Amino acid sequence: MGDVVSSHLDENRRELITARTKDLMAEFSEVYEQQYKVALFNSIRFEIEGGGGTQSQLLHRKDPLAGRTIFSGSLFHYLEENRKWKNRFISVPNDYTINTHDSKTAHDRHLHPKVSINCAGYKALTSMEEYMELMNNSPPDAKVDNNTFIKCATKFPLILWHPYARHHYFCVVTEKEQKKWHAVLQDCIRHSNNDLPEDCTVKTPAFTDSVRLHRQAKGHYGTWDMMCGTPPQILANLVMETLYPKLRDVIGPRLKGKMQQRQRNWMLISDAVYKQVLSQTTGQYAALVEACEAQRGPLDASLRTDMDQIIASKEHIISKIRALVLPKAEQILRTNIQPYINSILEALMEPTSRGFAEVRDVFFKEVVEVSKNSLNGGGKEKIGENMERLSMLAFHPVKMQSCYEKVEELNLEGLQQRFNVSSPSVFISRAQILMREQMDNAVYTFEQLLHQSLEAQGDNDMCKTIQRCQDRVLKKYDYDSSTVRKKFFREALLQIIIPYMLQNLSPSCAPELPRFNELIFEDFSRFVLVENIFEEVVLQSVSKDIMMAVKEAAVQRRHNLYRDSIILTNSDPNLHLLGENPQVDWATKFGGDEHDVSVSSGDEGRSSGRRRKQVVSMIQVEGVPLPYESCLEVPGVELIPEEDAEMSQSKEEDQLEKEEDLGPSENPKSPDSVNEIRDLINPVVEMVLPVSKVEHPESSSSTELTTGTITMEDGVPENVTHVTAVVETVPRNSLREKTSPQAILQQLVAGKKQEVDKEEAAIQNAIEELEIAVQGDESEHIAEISAAESDYESSPPLVTDSGSHEDSGFQSPTSEGLDDGEPQPITNGLSGETKIIDPVEVEVVLS
Numbered sequence: 001m002g003d004v005v006s007s008h009l010d011e012n013r014r015e016l017i018t019a020r021t022k023d024l025m026a027e028f029s030e031v032y033e034q035q036y037k038v039a040l041f042n043s044i045r046f047e048i049e050g051g052g053g054t055q056s057q058l059l060h061r062k063d064p065l066a067g068r069t070i071f072s073g074s075l076f077h078y079l080e081e082n083r084k085w086k087n088r089f090i091s092v093p094n095d096y097t098i099n100t101h102d103s104k105t106a107h108d109r110h111l112h113p114k115v116s117i118n119c120a121g122y123k124a125l126t127s128m129e130e131y132m133e134l135m136n137n138s139p140p141d142a143k144v145d146n147n148t149f150i151k152c153a154t155k156f157p158l159i160l161w162h163p164y165a166r167h168h169y170f171c172v173v174t175e176k177e178q179k180k181w182h183a184v185l186q187d188c189i190r191h192s193n194n195d196l197p198e199d200c201t202v203k204t205p206a207f208t209d210s211v212r213l214h215r216q217a218k219g220h221y222g223t224w225d226m227m228c229g230t231p232p233q234i235l236a237n238l239v240m241e242t243l244y245p246k247l248r249d250v251i252g253p254r255l256k257g258k259m260q261q262r263q264r265n266w267m268l269i270s271d272a273v274y275k276q277v278l279s280q281t282t283g284q285y286a287a288l289v290e291a292c293e294a295q296r297g298p299l300d301a302s303l304r305t306d307m308d309q310i311i312a313s314k315e316h317i318i319s320k321i322r323a324l325v326l327p328k329a330e331q332i333l334r335t336n337i338q339p340y341i342n343s344i345l346e347a348l349m350e351p352t353s354r355g356f357a358e359v360r361d362v363f364f365k366e367v368v369e370v371s372k373n374s375l376n377g378g379g380k381e382k383i384g385e386n387m388e389r390l391s392m393l394a395f396h397p398v399k400m401q402s403c404y405e406k407v408e409e410l411n412l413e414g415l416q417q418r419f420n421v422s423s424p425s426v427f428i429s430r431a432q433i434l435m436r437e438q439m440d441n442a443v444y445t446f447e448q449l450l451h452q453s454l455e456a457q458g459d460n461d462m463c464k465t466i467q468r469c470q471d472r473v474l475k476k477y478d479y480d481s482s483t484v485r486k487k488f489f490r491e492a493l494l495q496i497i498i499p500y501m502l503q504n505l506s507p508s509c510a511p512e513l514p515r516f517n518e519l520i521f522e523d524f525s526r527f528v529l530v531e532n533i534f535e536e537v538v539l540q541s542v543s544k545d546i547m548m549a550v551k552e553a554a555v556q557r558r559h560n561l562y563r564d565s566i567i568l569t570n571s572d573p574n575l576h577l578l579g580e581n582p583q584v585d586w587a588t589k590f591g592g593d594e595h596d597v598s599v600s601s602g603d604e605g606r607s608s609g610r611r612r613k614q615v616v617s618m619i620q621v622e623g624v625p626l627p628y629e630s631c632l633e634v635p636g637v638e639l640i641p642e643e644d645a646e647m648s649q650s651k652e653e654d655q656l657e658k659e660e661d662l663g664p665s666e667n668p669k670s671p672d673s674v675n676e677i678r679d680l681i682n683p684v685v686e687m688v689l690p691v692s693k694v695e696h697p698e699s700s701s702s703t704e705l706t707t708g709t710i711t712m713e714d715g716v717p718e719n720v721t722h723v724t725a726v727v728e729t730v731p732r733n734s735l736r737e738k739t740s741p742q743a744i745l746q747q748l749v750a751g752k753k754q755e756v757d758k759e760e761a762a763i764q765n766a767i768e769e770l771e772i773a774v775q776g777d778e779s780e781h782i783a784e785i786s787a788a789e790s791d792y793e794s795s796p797p798l799v800t801d802s803g804s805h806e807d808s809g810f811q812s813p814t815s816e817g818l819d820d821g822e823p824q825p826i827t828n829g830l831s832g833e834t835k836i837i838d839p840v841e842v843e844v845v846l847s
Contacts, residue, residue, distance in 0.1 A: 004265045005272045008251050017273060021239050021280045028235065029288050032210040034529060036292045037299060039206040041310065041527040044303050046201075056483075057476035058441035059448060061583065065094035070395060071184045072107075076153045077115075078169035080264075085153040085171070088114070092184065096191040117160065117168060120192040120229025121237065124185035125159040126178060128152070134161055135263060158182060163226070164240045166271040180398050187397040190404075193228035194433050202296075203289065207231050211238065213531065216506075218242075221499040222420040235281040240274060247273060303527065314528045317519055321530070322537050325509055329541040332504050337497055337542065340415065341549045347412055348492050349485075352431050353559035355406035356481045359439050360474065362403060366390055367446065371466045383454070383462070387584070391447060394440035403439075407431045419500045427492050434484050438477065444583075446473045451584045482562040486550050493546045494539065501538050509534065 009017075070092040077088040077100055088100040089107050099113035107113075125131050128150075150169060156178035158170040172178050196204050208227075211234060215224065226237035251269060255262040303310070370386040393399060410431070412424045449469040457465060513530045520528050554561040 005268050008254065008265075008269050009272055014276065017243065017276055018280065020243050021277050022284075024239050024242070025235070025281065025284045025288075028210060028214055028238070029284075031213055032206060032288060033292060034526075035209045035213070035532075036202065036206040037526045038529055038532055039202045039209070040296065040299055041303055042205070043201040044300065045307065045311070048304075048307060056441070056480055058438070058473070058480050059445045060441055061444040064392075064440055064444070065395060068094050068392070068395075070094060070096065070187075071397065073181075074104075075158070075170045075172060075181065078150065078152075078171075080166075080268075092188060096188040098185075098188055115168070118192055118229070118233075119160065119185070119188040120195060120233050121165070121226055122160045122162045122189050122192075124182055124189060125161055126157065126182055128157060128159075131157075131159045131161060158185060160185065164237070164244060164270055164274040167267060179401075183397040183401040186404070187395075187400075190429055190432055193429055195228075195230050195233075206292075207234075209532075211235075214238070216499075216502065221503040223422050223426045223495060223499075225422055225425060227426070232278060232282040232285050235285055236274060236278040239277045239281065243273070243277070244270070299526075302523075306523070309521075310524045310527055313519075313521055313524050314533065317516055317528060317530070317533055318537060320516060320519065321513070321533050322540075324512055325505065325534065325537045326541060328505055328508060329501060329538055332501055333542060333545065336504075337501070338545060340418070341493065341497075341545055344412070344415055344419075344493060344496060345489060345549050345553065347415065348410065348427065348489055349553065349559050351407050351410040352485060352488065353561075354409075355403050355431060355435055356438065356485060357560070358403040358406050359435050359442075360477060360481070362399060363393070363439060363442050363446075363477070364470070364474065366393055366399075367466065367470045371463050371470075374462050374466070387447065387450070390443060391583075393443050394436050400436065400439065403435055404432050407435070415496075419496050420503065421496055426495070430492075431488060434488060438481060438484060441480065442473050442477045445476065446470065447584050449473065478560070479562060482554070482560065485559075486554065486561060489550050489553075490546055493549070494542070497542055497546070498535070498539060501542065502535065505538060 072089070072091040074087055075090050076085045077090075078085050088102070089104045091099050091101070091107055091113075093099070096119065098115075098117040098119065099107075100115040100117075101107040101111065101113055123134075125134075152169075152171045154171045154173055156172050156175055158172065158178060158181055160168040160170075170181070172181060196208065198204065211224075211227065215221075215238075226241070227234060229237075247270075252266065255265050257265070367390070370383075370390055373386050374383050376382075407428050410424050410428050412421055412427075415421065416423070446469055449472060450466065453465045453469060513534055516530050516533075517525070520530075550561075551563075553559070554563050
């Protein structure tokens with residue numbers, strides 16, 4: 001594998017890749033330095049002038065995933081190195097990176113993961129047909145049969161596909177697990193794609209505007225699917241957008257072997273190139289940001305001093321450019337955009353509104369479930385456990401999947417080609433992110449209101465308290481949902497229409513723009529750029545129509561949108577004061593059960609004094625090994641079992657049988673407790689002792705003895721014959737001569753005693769000289785023992801083979817195939833039960 005990469009990516013090609021990356025980063029850096037100053041100007045102006053807008057009615061949680069593990073479980077993972085399927089333990093921490101470990105034990109020990117996958121730019125696929133359709137569009141230009149490309153261990157694959165980076169193959173046993181894991185993978189992709197911090201009002205706008213302007217300079221207008229991940233990842237995608245086709249044309253024809261092998265080799269080469277480019281963009285972008293941040297102080301002081309003059313100069317330039325652009329923009333707007341605004345808006349509104357309505361329904365159902373469980377479970381004692389589960393509802397991939405699926409129905413077919421929209425995935429992902437935020441805001445607000453009510457009123461009328469808090473939150477959610485959706489619709493319409501207008505206006509307007517630079521003072525030219533003003537003018541020309549379309553939809557109450565006149569500014573100041581309180585720790589404060597807590601306790605979990613919690617858990621039973629080490633050991637798909645309680649129990653039983661089969665020298669466990677010595681004595685004592693009830697001579701505690709079992713207690717019983725139990729070791733061969741119960745006891749007593757260590761001697765001294773009280777006269781016991789012996793003699797042997805057997809009911813194994821030191825089976829003639837007697841000697845004397 002490494003030879004293929006090194007042979008096609010020699011030193012010359014790697015230097016070429018480095019040079020191309022450096023050139024593109026130089027072009028981007030020039031644009032970024034300009035846009036950084038413009039973004040700083042806009043940020044300070046907004047800070048000084050203040051912004052309007054409505055106030056959110058729901059509270060916002062600052063760090064909802066602190067110290068939490070989102071998901072964990074086991075999957076079959078295909079290893080490209082040896083082309084085998086391995087069972088791997090998968091964990092998804094709060095940064096949504098997929099980490100794979102050899103086992104859960106390795107994860108709990110905080111060992112470095114075998115593979116760590118950042119899901120930005122990936123697609124989660126659930127069938128080989130989807131995967132091969134994407135693969136056939138990549139070099140070499142020939143179709144590959146999905147039956148020969150890769151053989152899955154089961155019928156339910158999960159594939160992570162990336163246009164440039166390495167692909168990852170997983171599979172599960174059942175369709176239910178496939179749906180669950182697919183929801184998890186999609187959640188990881190959704191979160192990783194949205195990795196530009198929105199609260200950063202300078203660096204994030206500067207970066208996004210720089211990427212857009214750089215692509216527009218290359219002739220690429222409209223949305224971009226690979227605008228996802230961290231800034232270095234986006235820049236790497238930007239480099240690969242131009243570098244990838246050239247490498248395909250150069251390296252693709254030189255690949256050797258069958259089509260399947262050529263596809264594998266190309267993926268390895270592409271992944272190596274992407275890693276090299278990503279490494280370069282990471283370092284160069286960090287240096288670029290550091291250089292810009294170093295200039296922020298002087299720029300900030302200059303802007304605050306000359307803000308009024310800069311704004312006046314900018315307004316003067318806007319009026320000049322508007323006179324040039326507006327007539328042309330209005331013509332395009334009337335003929336090519338206005339007739340389609342309502343159609344685009346309807347296509348966006350219907351699935352998005354269904355998704356937000358589903359969020360409301362899921363929240364309502366979960367709160368009702370909390371109310372039911374609290375009523376049936378006993379008030380405050382159960383509220384902690386229920387609220388712990390509810391608090392992470394927004395980040396539960398499976399429970400939120402029904403909400404996300406509603407938005408995935410968004411379809412812009414027929415409008416994509418007209419307005420140069422690559423795919424609706426950008427809008428779907430953005431709507432899903434907003435839905436998750438609204439769900440978390442609703443849950444967090446409900447938590448704070450319920451906590452306040454419980455502190456004031458106690459657990460009296462718990463259901464009514466929950467109901468009141470729920471109704472209050474739902475009203476606020478309806479208002480915030482309307483506000484968020486209207487903002488989303490306006491932004492989506494701008495993302496669709498503005499690039500289309502810029503593409504049509506740039507050929508005629510762009511050559512005229514440089515002459516406006518002469519109207520800008522030199523000191524202000526860093527903060528006022530003609531290219532940005534041109535885009536602002538175009539945006540203003542279409543904003544009025546977009547605002548009117550969204551307003552008409554709200555007036556008609558279509559899809560439950562509120563009118564703009566309904567503005568709740570500072571309607572609940574007491575509630576917003578609650579938002580300053582720390583997050584409620586329900587499990588600790590209200591005595592909730594911590595069974596959801598993961599067994600792994602990292603540094604993040606220790607910071608809060610508790611172990612890291614699981615939002616969704618598929619963790620196997622502790623100590624149970626994974627069923628298969630590779631797919632080669634699996635006979636067939638149908639025979640791959642799921643890890644459940646029955647499997648765990650059977651594995652534990654198999655382990656116990658293996659330990660019992662070990663001889664005295666092989667078994668690492670020696671009888672170091674009363675219970676273990678009792679287990680050695682019972683198989684022999686059960687043949688001669690009847691059911692009895694014994695009492696401690698110095699206490700009133702009593703113990704019922706079941707048939708064939710003697711229960712050891714601390715103390716000495718009375719009113720019985722004297723019983724002495726001594727643990728000894730006898731030769732195995734001596735058990736083969738005599739087969740009656742009396743003969744076996746005599747043989748055990750006659751064996752040579754072994755010396756035991758100090759611990760065994762202490763235990764032996766504690767149980768020696770036991771006096772067991774037997775109720776009834778001695779003749780009755782002798783008669784019962786005689787009857788038991790006669791039953792043994794009359795019982796047939798359990799197993800018949802070539803060995804010799806006597807009529808006593810016990811099997812006398814032959815010497816063939818038996819090793820000294822191994823335990824032998826002895827069949828109880830009364831119960832028909834077969835026991836394994838270890839090589840020990842037990843002396844039982846009845847007097």
